[in-house]
Each structure stands twice: as C-alpha cells, then as structure tokens.
Amino acid sequence: MRITKSRTRPFSVTPQLEPGAPCDLALTKAIQAEDPDALSQLYDRYNGILKALILRVIHNEAEADDLLQEIFMEIWNQAKNFSSQKGKPLGWMVTLARRRAIDGLRKKQAYARAEERLQNETEQQPDAWVHNSTEEEIVLSDTRSLIRKVISGLPPAQQEAIDLAFFRGMSQREIAAKTNTPLGTVKTRLELGLKKIYDGLKELKGEL
Amino acid sequence: MNFKEFQNQSRLYVIGALETEELEEFEKARKKFGKKAEDYIGECYGLHEAFALSLRPAKSSDAIKDRLMTMVRARKEA
Numbered sequence: 380m381r382i383t384k385s386r387t388r389p390f391s392v393t394p395q396l397e398p399g400a401p402c403d404l405a406l407t408k409a410i411q412a413e414d415p416d417a418l419s420q421l422y423d424r425y426n427g428i429l430k431a432l433i434l435r436v437i438h439n440e441a442e443a444d445d446l447l448q449e450i451f452m453e454i455w456n457q458a459k460n461f462s463s464q465k466g467k468p469l470g471w472m473v474t475l476a477r478r479r480a481i482d483g484l485r486k487k488q489a490y491a492r493a494e495e496r497l498q499n500e501t502e503q504q505p506d507a508w509v510h511n512s513t514e515e516e517i518v519l520s521d522t523r524s525l526i527r528k529v530i531s532g533l534p535p536a537q538q539e540a541i542d543l544a545f546f547r548g549m550s551q552r553e554i555a556a557k558t559n560t561p562l563g564t565v566k567t568r569l570e571l572g573l574k575k576i577y578d579g580l581k582e583l584k585g586e587l
Numbered sequence: 588m589n590f591k592e593f594q595n596q597s598r599l600y601v602i603g604a605l606e607t608e609e610l611e612e613f614e615k616a617r618k619k620f621g622k623k624a625e626d627y628i629g630e631c632y633g634l635h636e637a638f639a640l641s642l643r644p645a646k647s648s649d650a651i652k653d654r655l656m657t658m659v660r661a662r663k664e665a
Binding site: 413415418419422423426427428429430431432434435443444447448451452455456465466467469470473474476477481522523526527529530541544545546548549550551552566569570573574576577580 | 598640
C-alpha cells in the first residue's frame with residue numbers, strides 16, 4: 380500500500396454532484412451554523428442511501444423510517460463534533476447510521492426475527508451482495524455500479540463474511556458460528572476481501 | 588506487529604470485526620505508528636461510504652422529512 384500517495388489523495392467514493400450544488404462539506408458547515416435548509420439539502424441528497432443502509436441492517440420499513448429521522452436529528456445535534464480532518468461528511472453520516480442501526484437491532488434482540496427476514500430477502504432482493512443474479516437488469520448509478528463491480532468480484536464466501544460483519548455487526552466468532560466455518564478461515568476471508576475492496580476502490584477513484 | 592499487518596487489522600477495525608484480544612494489540616500498534624496509523628485508519632473509514640453507496644437507495648416517506656424539519660426548526664427557536 381502506498382501510504383504517501385494515500386495522504387495526498389484521500390480515499391473517498393463520494394458521488395458527483397450537479398454543477399453549482401453545494402458540496403457536502405459546505406452543507407455540514409452550514410449545519411454547524413444551525414442552518415435548517417442545509418440539513419434539508421443534505422437529507423434530500425442522502426436519505427435514500429442512509430435508509431438503504433438501515434434497512435440492510437434491521438429489515439423493517441417502519442423502524443427504518445423512525446431511525447432515519449433520529450439519525451438526521453443526531454446529525455443536526457452532533458454536527459459541531461464533525462471534523463473534516465477526520466474524514467468526509469458522508470463517511471461520518473454512514474458510520475453514525477450504521478452504529479445506530481446495529482445498536483437498534485441489538486437492543487430489540489431482534490436477531491432471530493431479522494435472520495428470518497434476511498433469509499427471505501436474500502432470496503428475493505436483487506440488491507443483495509450475495510447470490511445477485513439479476514444485477515444486469517437494474518439500472519445503477521455510475522458510482523454504485525463501479526463499487527458493486529469491485530464487490531461482486533470477490534468470492535461469495537468473502538462477500539458473505541464482509542456482509543455479516545458490516546451490515547449485521549457480527550464479530551468473527553459470530554460469523555464463524557453462523558457459517559459453520561473455522562475462525563481462522565473467517566479472519567482470512569475478511570482480510571482478503573477487505574483488502575481487495577480497498578485496493579479496487581482506490582484504483583476506481585480516478586473513474587468516479 | 589509491522590505496518591502491513593497493522594493495515595490489515597485497520598480494515599477489520601473500521602468495520603468492527605476485531606476480536607477483543609486483537610483490539611489490545613491493535614491499540615498498541617496504533618500508538619506505536621502514531622500519525623501514520625491515524626491517517627490510515629481515517630482512509631479505511633472510506634469503506635463505510637463505499638458499502639453504503641453499493642446499495643440501491645431506498646425511498647422514505649415525505650412525512651419523515653416534514654417531521655424532522657419541524658423538530659429541527661423548533662429546536663433552533665427554543
């Protein structure tokens with residue numbers, strides 16, 4: 380990994396904006412100055428992505444809507460703690476949303492219920508990482524399709540391990556138990572898969 | 588732990604997949620590598636963006652936004 384290059388070219392896959400639209404950082408700074416219109420614009424830009432992320436974790440439409448509202452309220456309340464030196468606004472929002480969604484899942488002890496729903500949705504949902512046979516039929520945005528191309532290039536077992544860790548908040552041991560796989564194998568799958576995604580996205584950055 | 592191993596662990600760390608016993612070693616290495624480590628971890632958080640952007644956006648109801656903005660404006664005026 381070329382660290383020197385990384386420092387000068389921060390790793391980000393933020394989608395392109397329409398000409399003249401304020402960037403995420405400008406909106407975040409305006410939110411820090413308590414401008415509700417900035418939050419409104421940020422909501423319009425990212426509510427779909429954040430809701431998709433929440434839904435991927437909790438698999439419940441009504442709960443996802445409630446959580447989405449809570450997360451944007453938290454973005455409003457916590458904006459003062461955001462520092463652009465630590466990362467991009469979208470990364471911060473996604474991290475926050477994922478944490479809240481996984482916390483919500485755990486608090487409700489809904490693993491079993493979600494498990495069943497996930498099983499059903501994995502069979503039906505064309506957007507799932509694993510077993511995605513209808514991807515060609517879906518019109519994807521450029522950014523999404525490029526990212527998906529990187530992810531879908533991984534062996535299914537690596538995709539599954541990353542999916543369970545990122546979207547379900549599972550530890551290596553939990554993944555090992557769920558997939559009936561040795562712990563060392565799970566670790567290797569995660570390491571290899573994440574490295575491939577990381578390297579692949581860095582290469583793609585020029586195309587985004 | 589050398590820096591290459593630290594990089595591997597960092598990618599697991601940002602998605603919360605390090606086990607408790609690995610976390611301790613990771614934090615030691617994080618201290619040892621200092622700013623270089625923090626920069627790399629910061630970069631790895633880009634994976635969060637990528638995973639979110641890999642999903643097809645979901646539609647949320649207009650009522651959610653209305654409720655949110657009402658709360659935000661009320662909070663601001665309070």
